[in-house]
Amino acid sequence: MSSQSKLLFVDDEPLILQSLSVLFEEYTVFTAESGASALEILKQHAIDVVISDQRMPQMSGIDFLRFAKEISPNTIRILMTGYADLQAVVDSVNVGEIFRYVNKPWNAEKLKETVRFACTVAEQRRAMTAAKTMSPAVPSLQFSQADEKSEYELLFVDSNPKHLEQFKSFFEPKYKTHITTSPVEAFDLIPKRINIAVVVADSTLPEIEGSDFLIAVKDKYPSVVTVLMTGSQDAKQAIRMINEGSVYRYLVKPFPRESLRLTIESAIINFKLSKQNPATNLKAMEKSFFRSGDSSARSVEELLRTLRGAASARTTY
Amino acid sequence: MLDYKKIKKSLKKALKSIEQMELLEELMRAQQTGQLPPNLSPRMLASEFSMATQQFIQQLQLPASSAPTQSQPTATNGEPPPMGYDEWLKKLQMRQGGQPIAPVTPSPSPAAISSGAGVDEAVRQSEARLRAIIDATPLGICITNEHYILEYVNKAYAEIYGYHPSELIGQPFTKIVQPEKEAFWKDLHDKYLAGYKEIRGEWNTVHKSGKLLTILADAARIIGTDGKPKKVTFVMDVTELSHLREESRQNEVMMMQTEKMSSLGQMVAGLAHEMNTPLGFVKNNMEMLETKNKEMKELLALYEKLRSQIMYGSPNDVAMLLSQIDNAAQKVKNRVWQESDNLFRSSVEGIDRIQDLVINLKNFSRLDEADFKPTDINENIESTLKIAGHLFKGGIQVIKEFSPVPLVQAFPAQMNQVFLNLITNAVHAVDERSGRITIRTMAQGNQVIVKVIDNGKGIPPENLKKIFDPFFTTKPVGQGTGLGLSIAYKIIEKHGGKIEVQSQVGRGTEFTITLPVSGVGATPSVKQSAHSPFADSPFAE
Known part of the structure; x- marks a missing residue:
């Protein structure tokens, strides 16, 4: 500055x-x-x-x-x-x-x-x-090669297995789609599947709140793009997701299939962009700006405790 | 957040019961004017009732001392009740588990009776018909003598109390009243027979099971064949209706509350922003000035040190202090210092603005004023406009065309609620940029007219007749209860006024409120010193 x-x-x-x-x-x-x-x-x-x-x-x-x-x-x-x-x-x-x-x-x-x-x-x-004077061509939103399987993978976390099945069948043709009802399981899966680009979570999950889960994911894996789905109308939660969770999209249920598809497509573009230009990844920037990688916490619960402590001691919004 | 669907559902239920309540009240009003039951269009119960009683008396050849007069179109001059009388009657029967009422057979024509040979047969037929009617009527009918003994009860009467007629006939009527009130009832009975008490109205009696009932009763005095006075009583079980009435009264309160909360929610959003904006800069200015103040105190401390060093210190110390002072002074004289006068001034302005909002809020709510009082409508609209000010931010033009108007007897807080509702609706209807809302007041004879005119999108004719209906809304779920205008309607009605609407799609809408200066009908009866002046009155009514 x-x-x-x-x-x-x-x-x-x-x-x-x-x-x-x-x-x-x-x-x-x-x-x-x-x-x-x-x-x-x-x-x-x-x-x-x-x-x-x-x-x-x-x-x-x-x-x-x-x-x-x-x-x-x-x-x-x-x-x-x-x-x-x-x-x-x-x-x-x-x-x-x-x-x-x-x-x-x-x-x-x-x-x-x-x-x-x-x-x-x-x-x-x-x-x-x-x-990059030859600025990388921003991938367009046109997906002519829709039948081509993408290298990127998606992860959906929802307490309702039926919804999960619907997400899987909707996206599987294009993206390898992982589904689970357990945020803990999901948290352990991300490091094993390095191609997971987007994590979509429902706000009500067993064990951990969806918003907390996504904040933890973003903190541990800043390059992953997060999307929260919520049925509740909570402005406070939404603000927290922006300020602490750098959430990419906040979807209020019910939403049309098409808007979920567009959200995922643009989330993938966002993921690619931040790979090309790390400065577009705000969370990664924030982590390097304020503290030097202290995410040694192993479990999602442990990480959440650290994050909660950090949140109350934040010096920024 | 509120679950609007759920509230809507339960309020709809409440509304239904209000309708039923109104019907009951209609019935009671009719009764008070001497017409039980009211002369409503099907007139089923009415004709049945008068026929039954008159014929009954005739057949027994008893001179009627007081029989209900043949009902004429009533003096209640009320509008027809929301629910059809037939429908209500059916419901009543179903609730009492009775059979559907047999169609009323017309009474035998005088021609049939007087035509020679058939007289006995006609009388016999007539009597049989009468029996059938009395047995089929949902009205409980009983005859009591001067010794309080039930000489006759019909089926419906026995059913109301859960007995068989044989269990009642020959018994004192006090079997169906609360034991502790026996003396009261006997006294009433005596006085009634003596001709100086009426029993028209609602009473509490006791079912065989011990359950308390609410009945609607009326009676007639007759002289029996034995020459003794008797009392014919007509009874209707209204226990359930009276419960419903109480329930609906509570529900109506809840409904008003819901609408208030919803309008409040919208107001809070606007007001929070209106207040947080000045709070934002005032707080920021204060924080900056506080830092500045600290720096100035440091500078002052250095200056005092310098004074003593000049007296007792070495020239070197003095020189050092001077340079410290220079540095500190440099630090003080930044932008905050340069702007400090402005910062102070705008902070005070910000606080003034917050104060203004708080005063307006208080004026709007009128919490510290008497409920019902002479009210300056222009002033009320002014304070409503101030509170709604944040709505016009987008460039909506508000034109005030106020004329001097006489004070109106009104509840100012309720008037404000109506004005806020009309203004909010107008804001929602007009274009954010080219919207124009005209508010006009004028005096017209003994009336005050208020017009709220907008150049908004207008209301299509098919919606226009529904806009005062509760729950009618064109706004998305969660953005309006659909109660605002229906409550406005009720409030204006309560003040003895009228609210009317004219609208043209694409051109705009015009609401007209007409208020009588006297505020007829709005005077709350409870205010008329019905209460004892003493909080712990020994003179309870």
């Missing part, structure tokens, strides 16, 4: 912008009172981190962040809002692919630390993209 890092704050409340500009005085700060003018700034400046409010007139924060992702994919996106309504949180993961979700009023130190880390990620991403 350097003082050259450029931040962009978007909020329809000028006093928020004033306050944040002062807090981040050592950065180059841009501010915008609407999504539209923020997009103009994004087009003209290489912004490292953008922090946007959700509830804004004309263009919501999530809509803005979705456009921001297209205009400037290397910019790290943070959503900051005064009220966590579930739909907004879910959309912020699935549509905005945000890095962190921050509640107002915020904690200044935590926010500063979060932005500091986000700037590091953004810088590395940019460096990586610049080094």
